[in-house]
Amino acid sequence: MKILVIDDQQLVLLSLKKKLTEAGYTVETAACIQDGIRLFDTFSPNLVLVDMNMPEMSGRILENCTGKEVVKYIRMFRSSQVPIMVLSGNTSESLILENFKLGITDYLKKPVGLEELLARIGKTIGFPNESDKVLQRSSRQVLGKHCVGVVIPCYNEAGRLNAEVFKDFAFNNLGYHLCFVNDGSSDNTLEVLREIRRGNEDHISVYNCPVNGGKAEAVRRGMLHLAKDSQFDYIGYLDADLSTDFRDFNELVRTLEDSTFKIVSGSRISRMGADITKESARKIISKSINLIIQSILGMPFKDTQCGAKVMKRDLVRKMFSRPFVTKWLFDVEIFMRMKSEFGQKDAIDFICEQPLKRWKHADGSKLSYKDSLRIFLQLFKLSWVYRKKKAGRVTHNVLQPDQKTVPNFLT
Structure with a gap:
């Protein structure tokens, strides 16, 4: 089972790749939207985990930039129904609803416990072997806002x-x-x-x-x-x-x-x-x-x-x-x-x-x-x-x- 993680913060990428790999998943990471889209086409993931606060396609860092371009690319341009889970510190109800209208599978609000994240991923695409042990071992870990x-x-x-x-x-x-x-x-x-x-x-x-x-x-x-x-x-x-x-x-x-x-x-x-x-x-x-x-x-x-x-x-x-x-x-x-x-x-x-x-x-x-x-x-x-x-x-x-x-x- 393959997961693509897209986030512009290396601490998040390193942490998620390590923990998801320990859980038995095959993981690729991207630090920008362009690399994320390229990897989606070449890696063919079973699930995409994307941060909503990402630079826009132009590459400029904007005050209110989002990662919605990834969702639009997968759902509209590629017509793919691969599960997309959003990680975000933004708890605005209107933004959450907008993302679901675009076709995301789940929206996780930061801070989020790693146990919860792995449980949601497992429910969406299934658990690799013995990942229940990983859940028990990681129960206190939290991904901050x-x-x-x-x-x-x-x-x-x-x-x-x-x-x-x-x-x-x-x-x-x-x-x-x-x-x-x-x-x-x-x-x-x-x-x-x-x-x-x-x-x-x-x-x-x-x-x-x-x-x-x-x-x-x-x-x-x-x-x-x-x-x-x-x-x-x-x-x-x-x-x-x-x-x-x-x-x-x-x-x-x-x-x-x-x-x-x-x-x-x-x-x-x-x-x-x-x-x-x-x-x-x-x-x-x-x-x-x-x-x-x-x-x-x-x-x-x-x-x-x-x-x-x-x-x-x-x-x-x-x-x-x-x-x-x-x-x-x-x-x-x-x-x-x-x-x-x-x-x-x-x-x-x-x-x-x-x-x-x-x-x-x-x-x-x-x-x-x-x-x-x-x-x-x-x-x-x-x-x-x-x-x-x-x-x-x-x-x-x-x-x-x-x-x-x-x-x-x-x-």
Whole structure:
């Protein structure tokens, strides 16, 4: 039994081909409509699985482009009744009805569990041998509504990285790609990251910076690297200790999916029903810092420093093209850059501060109490630099890495 999968996102193609092949199907994939149509004629599939959000026949990427051309080609031009199943994050009733009028067999709304997808395929064209075992093994895997890249900066994290949590998340969330950035660690963090990646190469990568440049630079490089890949709809970052866990990060992504926001930022503000744990002294320092940040920003956000944020891919280059002014306060500077780019009113409208349901302070944090006190001085430095920038008297030079500091992407 042969299946043709057409989708412009490699994460989806790789995931579906692997799982459908494991289920016993013969699978071919296409990353554009033109290749999909060509393969339909040469491969003669028993079923076509197509994403509805695909580039049009002209090859141009349009804001509201669809893959309906594939359906039209099969049903109208080829007069074929081969089953066509549509995968889409678009849940518009009118679009679904339009597709059924064109002659599709089934419409699956993302996110969709792999078990459900395989069950629908099996009901439509039959099950290969022993695919019931594949269904049981894959029951937790989900194909997301969008493809998301996540940068995870790491400096001497060998003793704190929870390898199984990262592996499990990458295996079960097929629309995610985790990019670990090794920030010149002096321990065996790089070896640990390589081991986490082993067997998960499609969904986990390691970006190695030979020299420690600080968290701000590690995140910046990782974000810019992922932004080069057009398959990602959203790109964010998360702390390696998972003080904000993947459940809350998923919630940030869902908020971005269903809104006009450009950035969704986690907030660790204590509230009823949330499990937010901080040391008492750290909590006092955090509140003091946040009050100063609110005063400098002139914006109503209460926790800019939370290490969990996700944004639309087209925003990444605007926010991360220049090195950050300070070592610890790059999160604040992102808010300042948003204000500079869009103006205060629009920046406030484009940023969503979403309270986390849980957050745990992890032992071994790289930020000491002495560093916390230094942040007060860095805040005034940041305020001064952006005042000068607003006045047009300061320019930022983009870092030109030399041979010692250029990162290596491990493929």
